[in-house]
Amino acid sequence: MKATDSAKAVILSLEKLQDGKEHSLPYPCNPPEIKVGLPDINPGRVKLAKSLVEKAVKMHKIFTIQGPYPVIRAALKARGWIEQRMPQQVQQRLNSDSRSNDAEEDNSEETEKEKEPDRLHSLMSRLVRNEMVYFYWTNRRDAISTNNLQKEQIVNHFAKAGSFTTKAGLCVNLRNLHWFDTADPDSFFPRCYKLAARDEKQAFIEDYRRTACTSLLKYVVEKDQNIQWNEIYQNFQDVQWLKKQNKLRCKRLVPSETVTTALKVCQEYLESLEHGDIDKSLEALLTQEQWEGFLNSYYLVAHGGAHIEKRENFVSSCKAMLQKLEKVSPQLGIDGTQNIWIIKPGAKSRGRGIKCEKRLDQILRLVNIDPTLIKESKWVVQKYIEKPFLIHDTKFDVRQWFLVTDWNPLTVWFYKKCYLRFSTQPYSLDTLDSSVHLCNNSIQKHLRPSHQRHHCIPPHNMWLDDQFKAFLASQGKDALWETVVVPGMKTTVIHALQTAQDLIESRKNTFELYGADFMLDLSLHPWLIEINASPTMAPSTCVTAQLCTAVQEDTLRVVLDRRVDRSANTGDFQLIYRQAAVEVPQYLGINLVVEGVAVKNPCVLPPLKSSQLSSSKRWGAVKEKESAPEKVQPLPKVIQKAQENKTSSEASPALPPEPSISRVAIHLPVTVLSVDGGSNFEHFSKKHAEVLKVQPTTATEKKQASLRLVMFNPNSPVK
Incomplete structure (x- = not known):
């Protein structure tokens, strides 16, 4: 074994070093202390390492870990x-690239420092450096090629x-x-769109407008x-109530037609769902200019606090419409009134590049800033949950682990x-800052509570x-x-x-x-936000130090x-x-075969009687008629003429029967992979089938000329 030989080489080098010390001393005294670069190796420890290595190799217990x-x-x-x-260089290179787009593992300052391995494990690791690895644990999917x-x-x-x-x-x-x-x-995942796709971008615009309504x-x-x-507490808060009313009087009034338009759009949406009219869009209901005017009025009301003219006249109709929408829209309860959407780079983790916006023009402008992400179809816009379940008026999300051990059959733990x-x-919709709306620890750990x-x-x-x-x-x-x-x-x-x-x-x-992130609405119904590969196992807090250790140990169980x-x-x-x-x-390959069967004429033709004309004249007449199609006589007259001249010519031999179509199998050339997965290929030979016209040589053969199907022998050369 190469590993064992390397250990012997280390021991021999130490013995030679000791022999050199003894023979180089000119006087019998204690030699001075010499520091040697090689570590002191205990023979007993080497023997133990060799036995443990032999046992591990025999039981296929060699592993490699990339990352701390x-x-x-x-x-x-x-x-x-x-x-x-x-090797240390490979480890450093993989760790530097470990922050891949879909991997959440962060090996920065919060990661637990790796303890220095003891000498026994270092020696055993060196002894198995040429052995096959039977267990890989990496934080990058592309670190190991599964092929x-x-x-x-x-x-x-x-x-x-x-x-x-x-x-x-x-x-x-x-x-x-x-x-x-x-x-x-839509009952567990907030609606989402890829803005790089033209059709999805238009679908998002229509969704945003409908949500504004x-x-x-x-x-x-x-x-x-x-x-x-x-009004219930007006007697206790008269002063504050009067101040609020004065502010409302000073604010800009939005015409009541805005609410009428919103009701009309919602009614049109309900009718489209009821009739399944997928060809009808909101573009046909309002023009582009009308939509811009409606959204501007909506921004004044929802974001600017403007007052709606004669608002109290529409309360009952708005309630009735919302009750109808609630039956067909499972996400109506999480939409809120601000129409906030969250924009995410489609393949990043740890909250990088995520922003919240509530105006349509700002969302589209933000996405168009980075043309690279547009080209790679990476921008995703998702409806923000405006009414989450809060703990002490603070937003939170839930990190939930699950393990997949097989995909066929799908096995989930x-x-x-x-x-x-x-x-x-504290949670508030007055600001869209990430410190309020993003719960990723990679972001919040840098902020002060x-x-x-x-x-x-x-x-x-x-x-x-x-x-x-x-x-x-509680x-x-x-x-x-x-x-x-x-x-x-x-x-x-x-x-x-x-x-x-x-x-x-x-x-x-x-x-x-995997690590899945959920949010809870007011009824504690969970909504999936995203799923992370290589979820972080860093013991950044006392909570993760306890749970991340347990989930790793249970994974190995x-x-x-x-x-x-x-x-x-x-x-x-x-x-x-x-x-x-x-x-x-x-899969063993496909043998493509084209097969045919004999085709018989379903219509029975009347039998041709022998003619007194010579066959040469008869065939010649036919050829003349073929050369002059405009002079061709009807078929009954030809048969009648042949019967009248029956006595003037010798009886011509009967025509040969029409050749029937034979069963033909044409084997197309295909490439078939070998069963054992090797690189050898079998090539099927090419077999040709040709139909040739047989040229007559004698007068008799000319009379009996017909088309014959000639099949070449596949072993004979084809000219």
């Missing part, structure tokens, strides 16, 4: 695995998983859910409710633990799920966690994976851990321990979905 994953490294070593360390892996090698990434771990991919895939399930993606109706209804609420991430500022935020929210901006359950119990909603939140997240994860199943390159001995013992403990991972296996037939 001390939990994974320690858990594998505890199971008797030996690490084959990557070059052996069947027994395990890797923690599936190929082409970016079809649902990017914002653009998830946006497109969920539209195909109706092919897999009866669920409506519904938002205006909501504004009318909510304003009336606020006035009724203020759901982690029972999760954690919450808060923003640093507001003094106005509730003291129960910790400075590190995270909660365990147990803390959230306690908060729900609000009398503790039962909703197990009946609404958790089942909703499980169902959403399964639906997202179903739509991507046909796009993923399934491979046995492969697994992948599912992937490794359960392979040996099906009843092994899987920690907090729960199997929530296992699809029935679909048999995929082995």
Whole structure:
């Protein structure tokens, strides 16, 4: 073994060094202390390392880790695995590129520092440097080429998983859910559009305009409710009430026709859904100039606080229209009145490049700034959840892990633990700053928490799920966690994976851990925001230090321990979905064959009687008639003339029967791959079929000339 020989070489070099010291001393005294560059190697330690290496190689327990994953490294070593360390230059290059677009892992200052390996493990790592690796853990999907892996090698990434771990991919895939399930993606995923596509851009513009109409109706209804609420407490707040009324009088009035237009657009939308009229668009209802005027009026009301003329006359009609829309629009409850949309680069993570906007012209202008992202179809615009469930008036989202161990059959494991991430500022729609609306820890960790935020929210901006359950119990909603939140997240994860199943390159001995981000609405219904590949495992806070360590250890329990013992403990991972296996037939190539059968004339022709004319004259007459088509006589006269001249000529021999069409098999040339997956190819020979006219040589043969089908022997040369 090469590794063993290298260890012997190190020992021999040390022995030679000691011999040189002894023979170079001219006097019998203690030699001076000499510092040697090579480390001191204990023979007992070398013997132990060699035995452990031999055992690990025999049991296929060699692993490689790219990136600082001390939990994974320690858990594998505890199971008797030996690490084959990557060269330092390769490790640094991969770590520098690890911040890929769809990977969330951030190996910056918040990552736990890797402990220096002890000498025993360093020696064993050197001894296995030429052995095959049987377990790869990387934070980049393209760090390992799955096409070059052996069947027994395990890797923690599936190929082409970016079809649902990017914002653009998830946006497109969920539209195909109706092919897999009866669920409506609009019931768990805020509507989303790729602005680089011309048709989707137009669909977004129509959606924005329609949402502006519904938002205006909501504004009318909510304003009336606020006035009724203020009237109840008018006796206690007379001064403030008068001030508000004075401000309303000073504000600009918007004509009541704006509400009429909004009602008309919503009614037209309901009729289009009822009749399934997909060809009808809102462009036919209003012109471009009319839409611009309507949106300007809407901006004055919703964003500028302008007063609507005779608003109280439209409250009942607005309520009735919203009730109708609620039956057909599952996202009406999260839309709000501001019509805010969130713009995301389609293939980035950790909140990079995300902005919130509420004006149509600003959204389109923001997208057109970067032509590179437009060309690569990377911009995604998604409806912002304006009415989320808040904790102490602060926005949060939920990070939920799940594990996929196979794509055929689709096998999904759901982690029972999760954690919450808060923003640093109290929630408000008066500002669109990222400190208020984005909960990514990569953004919030650089911001200072507001003094106005509730003291129960910790400075590190995270909660365990147990803390959230306690908060729900204090609000009398503790039962909703197990009946609404958790089942909703499980169902959403399964639906997202179903739509991507046909796009993923399934491979046995492969697994992948994902992190899904959810938001909760006022009824605690979960809404999927995005799915991250390589979710961060950095112990940046006390919450992630506890949960990220546990999820990594439990991942190895599912992937490794359960392979040996099906009843092994899987920690907090729960199997929530296992699809029935679909048999995929082995591809052996296609033999293209064109086959034919004999064709018989369904119409029986009258038999031709022998003519007294010579066959040469008869055939000549036919040829003359063929050369002069305009002089051709009708067929009955020809037969009659032949019967009249029957006695003047000898009986001509009967015409040969018409040749029937024989069964022909033409084998087209195809290339067939060998079954064993090698590079040898079999080429089928080319067989030609030609139809030739046989030229008559004698007078008799001229009389009996006909078309014959000649098949060449495939082994004979073709001229």
